[in-house]
Amino acid sequence: MPYRLLIIFVFCCFTNTLFSQSDWNAITVVGNKTELKSISKSKLKRIFKGYESRWNNDNEIIVVLHSSKSPTCEIMAQTIFGSSMKTVKRYWLNLVFQGRANPPVFLDDNLEILNYVKSHPGAIGILVNYSGATEYQINLE
Amino acid sequence: MKLITTLSFITLSIFCFAQPTIQVNGYGHLEYEFYDLPDEGKYESEFAIGEHDLFLTSKINKKLSFLSEIVVKPDKKSSSGFSASIERARIKYNYFKNHSLLFGKMHTPLNYWNDVYHHGRLFFPTIDRPMNFEYFFPIHTTGIRAQGQNIGSLNFGYDLMLANSLEGISAHHSRLLMSYTASVHIKPTDGMRIMLGYYNDYLPSNDNGSHVEMNMEYDGELTMNQFLFSFARMERKLEILNEFAYTMTNTDSLGASSNFSNYLYVGYRIKDIHTPFVMIDYLQIDPKELHTIRREGIKYSLGYRWDIDPKCNVKLQLENYMPIDLNENVPGITKKFEVKIQLAYAL
Numbered sequence: 001m002p003y004r005l006l007i008i009f010v011f012c013c014f015t016n017t018l019f020s021q022s023d024w025n026a027i028t029v030v031g032n033k034t035e036l037k038s039i040s041k042s043k044l045k046r047i048f049k050g051y052e053s054r055w056n057n058d059n060e061i062i063v064v065l066h067s068s069k070s071p072t073c074e075i076m077a078q079t080i081f082g083s084s085m086k087t088v089k090r091y092w093l094n095l096v097f098q099g100r101a102n103p104p105v106f107l108d109d110n111l112e113i114l115n116y117v118k119s120h121p122g123a124i125g126i127l128v129n130y131s132g133a134t135e136y137q138i139n140l141e
Numbered sequence: 142m143k144l145i146t147t148l149s150f151i152t153l154s155i156f157c158f159a160q161p162t163i164q165v166n167g168y169g170h171l172e173y174e175f176y177d178l179p180d181e182g183k184y185e186s187e188f189a190i191g192e193h194d195l196f197l198t199s200k201i202n203k204k205l206s207f208l209s210e211i212v213v214k215p216d217k218k219s220s221s222g223f224s225a226s227i228e229r230a231r232i233k234y235n236y237f238k239n240h241s242l243l244f245g246k247m248h249t250p251l252n253y254w255n256d257v258y259h260h261g262r263l264f265f266p267t268i269d270r271p272m273n274f275e276y277f278f279p280i281h282t283t284g285i286r287a288q289g290q291n292i293g294s295l296n297f298g299y300d301l302m303l304a305n306s307l308e309g310i311s312a313h314h315s316r317l318l319m320s321y322t323a324s325v326h327i328k329p330t331d332g333m334r335i336m337l338g339y340y341n342d343y344l345p346s347n348d349n350g351s352h353v354e355m356n357m358e359y360d361g362e363l364t365m366n367q368f369l370f371s372f373a374r375m376e377r378k379l380e381i382l383n384e385f386a387y388t389m390t391n392t393d394s395l396g397a398s399s400n401f402s403n404y405l406y407v408g409y410r411i412k413d414i415h416t417p418f419v420m421i422d423y424l425q426i427d428p429k430e431l432h433t434i435r436r437e438g439i440k441y442s443l444g445y446r447w448d449i450d451p452k453c454n455v456k457l458q459l460e461n462y463m464p465i466d467l468n469e470n471v472p473g474i475t476k477k478f479e480v481k482i483q484l485a486y487a488l
Contacts, residue, residue, distance in 0.1 A: 051296065052239065082331075090448070093452070093487060099233070
């Protein structure tokens with residue numbers, strides 16, 4: 001009996017990992033005047049978690065995220081943050097409240113994100129399951 | 142006068158012509174509290190509207206930003222039962238990468254709690270702040286601050302602040318009234334922050350109304366040194382926060398006094414929204430202490446937090462205040478059992 005309980009406990013602990021929607025292949029990174037042609041996954045995570053405030057060209061980093069209305073927001077949340085969209089919202093709400101980062105921009109779909117990035121120098125966004133080509137793409141290393 | 146007019150004109154110009162984008166958020170909380178005072182043989186219960194917080198952020202230009210927190214809070218001295226105050230108002234100049242200069246009124250960046258949670262009950266892990274906040278901790282200071290964050294692989298950060306003394310501007314001081322704050326932290330992994338803080342202040346007449354448990358009978362001079370250590374691990378499942386403080390005050394009357402406090406919170410998040418938690422808060426004040434009322438005791442708490450939404454949560458807490466008898470010249474805290482419920486939200 002204790003052995004079975006242990007198996008159930010271990011399963012519960014890893015449930016989130018097993019069923020997480022993390023998928024780097026579904027991710028396209030777009031940026032405007034970031035001076036980046038490619039970016040590592042760890043650097044991308046740092047930027048989307050508000051750890052960096054300026055690009056090397058001194059442009060301010062504007063983080064553009066999928067809102068919870070976006071059908072693919074969970075893929076973005078799991079892939080970049082390793083957590084649910086609720087946790088991402090809570091994380092950013094607190095970070096802005098601390099005064100340690102400027103508020104990110106939340107938009108509802110790929111097209112809105114792409115258009116926002118095109119018109120805002122320093123902006124960086126994530127497109128999920130995007131099949132088109134864009135000159136604003138930053139390659140993932 | 143001319144300087145004030147010029148500064149006012151510059152500030153007004155920034156806001157009028159730079160067309161900043163203003164973001165407005167609101168935070169608030171409602172509470173119910175039942176408590177039993179066994180030594181006095183009475184119970185009390187109360188519903189209360191807590192602090193309501195108007196939080197504004199604005200980008201003035203690509204390097205300058207503004208942040209303010211205006212709080213309306215319960216005030217028994219006011220005829221309406223509430224009073225308003227500016228809890229934070231600061232301009233941040235991000236001059237290079239992750240390095241900035243900040244001017245204005247801020248929460249003193251001395252420990253994790255004060256630097257992260259401010260007045261946002263939504264973010265508090267427990268309903269109350271650590272007990273030390275009512276006795277020694279300098280919650281707000283107004284001045285100039287140099288800040289760096291997320292530097293290097295350990296995400297090193299620093300905060301250096303030159304600010305008004307807790308006593309503020311005093312008419313009878315014989316030296317410059319300034320407080321000095323220095324803190325450093327690292328964030329070795331996501332959600333983990335380890336922080337050290339130091340605070341030095343001089344109070345010529347122990348005149349500081351911000352601490353709830355002030356010693357009103359002493360009005361002589363006092364120097365204060367505080368050393369703080371925070372350990373926070375707020376990860377996806379396990380949440381740990383430890384706030385240690387050692388405060389040393391020095392007076393001509395009784396000499397040096399050493400005071401300790403330690404707050405420990407441990408919570409475990411289940412399915413992202415349910416967090417049962419325990420908390421222990423310890424306070425020990427020296428018999429020679431003159432800044433505050435002398436007390437010693439432990440507060441235990443067992444609680445549960447339900448995150449209904451990222452912008453709304455409910456906390457239920459059972460608390461027990463236990464006096465301890467380390468020194469016969471220091472009374473214990475009042476013995477009390479409490480049940481508290483808090484609904485906290487963001488708008």
